[in-house]
Amino acid sequence: MKNTFDFHNTPVIDQVGVEERVARFNSRSIKKTSKVEGLKLALSMIDLTTLEGKDTEGKVRQMCYKAQHPHDELPGLPTVAAVCVYPTFVKLAKKELGNSGVQVASVATAFPSGQSTLKVKLDDTKFAVESGADEVDMVISRGEFLAGNYNFVFDEIAEIKNACGNARLKVILETGELSTLDNVRRASEIAMRAGADFIKTSTGKISPAATQPVTLVMLEAIRDYYYETGIMIGMKPAGGISTAKIALQYLVMVKETLGNAWLNNIWFRFGASSLANDILMQLCKEATGVYQGADYFSKD
Amino acid sequence: MNTKTTTEKKKPKLDFDSGWNYSPSPESTGHIRLEKRYDHFINGQFVKPAGGKYFPSINPATEKVIAEVAYGDERDIDKAVKAARNAYEKVWKKMPGAERGKYLYRIARIMQERARELAVIESMDGGKTIRESRDVDTPLAAAHFFYYAGWADKLEYAFPNRKISPVGVAGQIIPWNFPLLMAAWKIAPALACGNCVVLKPAETTPLTAMKLAEIIRDAGLPPGVVNIVNGDGKAGAALVNHKDVDKIAFTGSTDVGKIIQRAIAGTKKKATLELGGKAANIIFEDAAIDQAVEGIINGIFFNQGHVCCAGSRLFVQESVAEVVIRKLKDRMSTLIVGDPLDKNTDIGAINSKEQLGKINEYLKIGVDEGAEMWQSKCSIPSNGFFCRPTIFLNVSQSHRIVQEEIFGPVLAIQTFRTIDEVIEKANNTPFGLSAGVWTDKGSKIFNLTSKLRAGVVWANTYNKFDPTSPFGGYKESGFGREGGLHGLQPYLNLK
Numbered sequence: 001m002k003n004t005f006d007f008h009n010t011p012v013i014d015q016v017g018v019e020e021r022v023a024r025f026n027s028r029s030i031k032k033t034s035k036v037e038g039l040k041l042a043l044s045m046i047d048l049t050t051l052e053g054k055d056t057e058g059k060v061r062q063m064c065y066k067a068q069h070p071h072d073e074l075p076g077l078p079t080v081a082a083v084c085v086y087p088t089f090v091k092l093a094k095k096e097l098g099n100s101g102v103q104v105a106s107v108a109t110a111f112p113s114g115q116s117t118l119k120v121k122l123d124d125t126k127f128a129v130e131s132g133a134d135e136v137d138m139v140i141s142r143g144e145f146l147a148g149n150y151n152f153v154f155d156e157i158a159e160i161k162n163a164c165g166n167a168r169l170k171v172i173l174e175t176g177e178l179s180t181l182d183n184v185r186r187a188s189e190i191a192m193r194a195g196a197d198f199i200k201t202s203t204g205k206i207s208p209a210a211t212q213p214v215t216l217v218m219l220e221a222i223r224d225y226y227y228e229t230g231i232m233i234g235m236k237p238a239g240g241i242s243t244a245k246i247a248l249q250y251l252v253m254v255k256e257t258l259g260n261a262w263l264n265n266i267w268f269r270f271g272a273s274s275l276a277n278d279i280l281m282q283l284c285k286e287a288t289g290v291y292q293g294a295d296y297f298s299k300d
Numbered sequence: 301m302n303t304k305t306t307t308e309k310k311k312p313k314l315d316f317d318s319g320w321n322y323s324p325s326p327e328s329t330g331h332i333r334l335e336k337r338y339d340h341f342i343n344g345q346f347v348k349p350a351g352g353k354y355f356p357s358i359n360p361a362t363e364k365v366i367a368e369v370a371y372g373d374e375r376d377i378d379k380a381v382k383a384a385r386n387a388y389e390k391v392w393k394k395m396p397g398a399e400r401g402k403y404l405y406r407i408a409r410i411m412q413e414r415a416r417e418l419a420v421i422e423s424m425d426g427g428k429t430i431r432e433s434r435d436v437d438t439p440l441a442a443a444h445f446f447y448y449a450g451w452a453d454k455l456e457y458a459f460p461n462r463k464i465s466p467v468g469v470a471g472q473i474i475p476w477n478f479p480l481l482m483a484a485w486k487i488a489p490a491l492a493c494g495n496c497v498v499l500k501p502a503e504t505t506p507l508t509a510m511k512l513a514e515i516i517r518d519a520g521l522p523p524g525v526v527n528i529v530n531g532d533g534k535a536g537a538a539l540v541n542h543k544d545v546d547k548i549a550f551t552g553s554t555d556v557g558k559i560i561q562r563a564i565a566g567t568k569k570k571a572t573l574e575l576g577g578k579a580a581n582i583i584f585e586d587a588a589i590d591q592a593v594e595g596i597i598n599g600i601f602f603n604q605g606h607v608c609c610a611g612s613r614l615f616v617q618e619s620v621a622e623v624v625i626r627k628l629k630d631r632m633s634t635l636i637v638g639d640p641l642d643k644n645t646d647i648g649a650i651n652s653k654e655q656l657g658k659i660n661e662y663l664k665i666g667v668d669e670g671a672e673m674w675q676s677k678c679s680i681p682s683n684g685f686f687c688r689p690t691i692f693l694n695v696s697q698s699h700r701i702v703q704e705e706i707f708g709p710v711l712a713i714q715t716f717r718t719i720d721e722v723i724e725k726a727n728n729t730p731f732g733l734s735a736g737v738w739t740d741k742g743s744k745i746f747n748l749t750s751k752l753r754a755g756v757v758w759a760n761t762y763n764k765f766d767p768t769s770p771f772g773g774y775k776e777s778g779f780g781r782e783g784g785l786h787g788l789q790p791y792l793n794l795k
Contacts, residue, residue, distance in 0.1 A: 011588070012740045017588060017590075017595070017761070029644055030323075031323050031325045041320060223314070226312050229312075255316070256316070259314035259315045259316045260319030261315055
């Protein structure tokens, strides 16, 4: 695929206005049944993730169990959406999850820096897909992007998409390194037009990771692209979303920007492992009226 | 880029209606204290009306009476003016500025302490959303007292090399759209400059002014410095025509403003009039479009459009008109209309039955004149006075909905091609209170702010208020400035 779009002319973003809009989402009051519904929805959108050098088979196994059994004491809970691991653990995760419906996602393309050759990135991707990954999370080359080589970034994404086959491609913009919202918008356009199925804020290795202003700009890019092409693109804010309250604010943002079609785990994900336990704690509180201590929820 | 074929295949549409919805989240009213009946506040005390008559104040969201309020006439006004004159001569004008400032600070602090109560009553009495009364009206009202408290002992620095003295007794008449804020807006600078006041709140929204009277009493302000007389236009007329009033400060309709100006012509009375508006909100093709759409929403739907500086005439550059209107419709579809006390409500109740009637009449006029009307599909309560957010497309300068102030959630949209064209159209109105400009180009902003004949021009934002910033109009939008350093001047004699 060849790019025909001029990425120098992507829409401009006014940061002050974005922050104001975000503040308004955050003033929505989510109570009672809408809170319980929202929390369950958020739980079902989580990608449980472990991406550390010290990952072991045991850890991945535990995470896969948790993904299917978030908290058995509370009946009627959904499973999470996916587990996200390094390519070497994909086979194991796939086996552990069986036909639970929980997807296996894998980071590829020299995650998290992306500093490697295209050949290595393609091999990395193919290995993940051949091991059974349902989803591939790739990082863009931020250096090339910041240097203005937009078509380089485009071509790289398009090639990786090609290598993904049937796996869905999540493109990580690493917005913490892009420095402006104008750049976030531009990178979103590049990713979507190059074939991303999802656009994702962060690797979780760089601070700031997901923020609400960045997420709003990406959601607006998705909406505009949908109007232009009729193609739906998924969104995944990742990193830094650790409380149920913030997760609900993200759902409000999705609901009021993209509407209800995006309010499910096919089109929206949270990349945040610590979030799951806070959601579980809140759901238990809604069911019993009291908060339980953190030790009543498994940390996997 | 070939997008035409794909869009023809399937028309993309967003769905904001079904699915996950917000449960009601009403603000508690358990903490507020409302009397059944409110009198006038004259000479530091609550006094019954001379005529013995009361009128109901209605909650526009429920149509229920929430309190009765004294109906004032000339006798009540006369009593209040006398009290003000007495306090002025004997106490207030002699008091050092630093001391006056202390009282203002005290009022501001009590307003902050009672902010929740003030916000809830403001929403119940006027129909505005709790989100706005809590986040805008109440804090801004307190901020005005804080700001002018700071000036009370520094007036000679505000006007260097001039001899300053207070004007005397100020008669102040305020509208129903921002009852508490307008009261603060008027009272704070007057007191800071050493004047005493008689305030006449609007008849549909008198209750927060009465709460303010309680606060003023609790702050220990000397009796007579602030007097509040309730009533309708009759009391207002009596105040304007009272011979011992030195200054009239009026915020309200242009029609009444003209009557006031005629009434005080040839008298020694000073005046400031802050009247209607029909502001141009201008969106250029190079603007940050999504944020501009948000600015359109804030410009026209803030406070149900009951804002004299509302951006009620939208000018969109033709090249982006289609996309702006589509985005605007999507955004309007997410606005929640309903119970003003629900924290999730975006648009509350229209202030009165009368006003709703006026808005509906304009909707009919717009349709009759051939404009294309579009309203969001939101549900609205069966009781109370509500109006769906509305836009009119295909309008031109000669339409009445473009020329006349509607004072409701109704936006008239026009397109333009060149900058000269839009400047001409934006200025082609009897009003000149405010305007908005949306562009990514700084040079364009400065070009327009100097050419638009409006008292306030916002750039890449809309409906932002601050006590440090002057506010006021040109032409039929009135004269004089309120707020900021400029807001002191009408309350001072400068030599």
